[in-house]
Every structure is written in structure tokens, then in C-alpha cells.
Amino acid sequence: MVLNFNRVTKTELHLVFLKHDGIQDNPAINQMNAFQLIGMSSCLDLSGFFEKEDVSERKTRFASNYPPTYLFEKIESNVINMGFQVQKNNGKLKVIQERKGPTNPRGHGSLLISAEVFEINESLYVVELKRSCGDCSLYRQLCATLSDDLGICKSQQLLKNDSIRQELYRFNSSF
């Protein structure tokens, strides 16, 4: 694609970048900046004005050391074991419930939960789970299972703290 930079349009530039960097779309590859993290806060979410239940019944996140491919695999297998279907596109995993029946003869799925993975660094990721509709307790169950299986456990998190690690080293070497 030959571009005359005096007259190139924004769309053309965008296409050039996409061609060269086919993973542009995948948020897990781009490291998050502070504002993307901050924006995840439930306290910045005004949907509470329009919803009955607490934001925690709609949005959860946890940190994980596992890479995105493994995370998505585990999420998918968990969800399928619970009897749901999965759709994947644009780095997002969607949990669908097929509902065939008189009201829904063509059996279109309804979106229950979507899962996204964001990168902080090469060994640290954030998994965000958002509920669109469906049972709250189901959502909570899935979130609890996934964060138990995939999340960084509290003691490991503490060990990442340099000062605590140094303390332990000093303690161990005093024997």
C-alpha cells in the first residue's frame, strides 16, 4: 500500500497499523496503563443508578499469574462443565445460554457473562468477568471458582512484596 502522507486519511493509517500488527485487537497483548485499571473501578460505574443490585453482582476482577491462553482455556472448560456455550472473538470470551423453546424457537443464545484478560506485565494479568443477565448466584459461583483456581492466592501476593521477601530471607539465613 503506497501512501501519500500529505493526503492519507485516518482510516488508511489505521488499516496500515492493523496489517502490520495483527494482534492490535487483542487487549491482553497491550499492557494496561494506570487509567485503564482505574476505569475498572465499580465506584466509577454509574450503572448503579439504573440497576437494583450491587455492582459486585455485575462486575468482578482478580489478578492471575497464568497467561491468557491458559486462562481462557480454563474459563471455557469450567463454563462448558456448567452446561453453557462459549463464543470467542476480539480477545473476549462470552458465556452463552442456549434457550430453545416456544418463546425462542430458533434457539438464540442469551449472553450471560463475558470474560476479558488484561496484561499488567508478562507474568501478571487481570481477569474481568461481567454479567449481562441471568442468575446472580450462578455468576457468583463462576467467579468464586475461577478466582480460586486461577487467581493469585493471598500468600503468594504477599511474597511478591519485596520487603517481606527480604525479611524472610534474613530470617531464613539466621539459622
Add this chain to the structure above:
Amino acid sequence: MDPVDSRGKSNNLTISVSEVEALFELFKSISGSVIDDGLINKEEFQLALFKNTRKENLFANRIFDLFDVKKRGVIDFGDFVRALNVFHPNFPVEEKIDFSFKLYDMDGTGFIERKEVKQMLIALLGESEMRLSDEIVETILDKTFSDADTNQDGKIDRTEWENFVSRNPSLLKIMTLSYLKDITTTFPSFVFHSEVDDIVT
């Protein structure tokens, strides 16, 4: 509602008359939840957003302040609609960028300082029960500021923020509430009690 606001500028509302009336139903339920005085105080604001008046948090205070433009410690219906209007999907992006800048500029100095961002980041981590080492937090801040703070003066000014947001449009996700598009269906009770004739809309 005044057709003209306190600065003498006309109220540039994206939402329609029936949507405003639906918002009034919402406003009534929020403003009457603790003290029935037709105004939303901080407690009622928090109750509406978080379903309980749990301990004050950084962001809720800041958002309340941005709604409370007249600085009276309470939000009236005009304030409510004008502020929510910014979150309408069709509202101009420049205004959303402006609102988000003021949101993150916690102390209102006209700059988003590194210490402010660190404070907000730590608040987010606490809320999510994610504990990251100080080292990792500083790395995130380093990366963010090398991206956003183009003149490298340790703070992000209005122009740098605009440029940063154009490069990272997902940052404005928090500035849109798709609920506002369907507000008349969200509050069907309005449809029942409305005195607005069909011919008006």
C-alpha cells in the same frame, strides 16, 4: 427546568423531553431515599450507586463534586440531568474528555499529578482485593506517564490528556451509560403516569 443555565448558556440537552421526565422519576426516588426534600445529598447519592452507604470512597466523592456544580453539598434536578447528559451515548466526545479530566484531577489543580494517579490506582486495587507490590505499581505509573506525559513534567495537562485519550479511546468507556438511550423503557412507570401528550413528542 431553566432553558438557560447559571452561566447564561442554553442547556444543550441530547436527551428528549420524555427522557427528561423519565429521569425525573429516577431523581425522585434517589432524592427521597433519606430526606424527602427534592435534593440529592451525598448519602443518598452513595446509596443509589452502591446500594448501601458504605465507607466513603475517593471516586464517589469526586463524582458527587462534579455533579454538585454550585457547590452546595446537594444536587438538584437540573444538576442531575446536566451531569448525566454528559454520559449519554450521543453526547460530544470533547465534553466527555473534559469531564474525565476533571474527574481524575482530584484536587482541581488543572493537572493530573502522579501522586493522584497512584492514589486512585491503590484505591482500585484495594476495592478489588488485588494486592500488587509497590514496585509493580510504580512500573505501571512509569509506563503510563511515559505514554501520556509528553513534556515529561511529572503531570498530565489538559492537552496531553486529550491526546492520550485519542490514542486510547477505551479510556472513555466509563463516560457512557447506554441505559440513557433506553431510559423510557427502564422507567415504564413514567409512561403510565405521564401527562405529556403524544403530539408533544
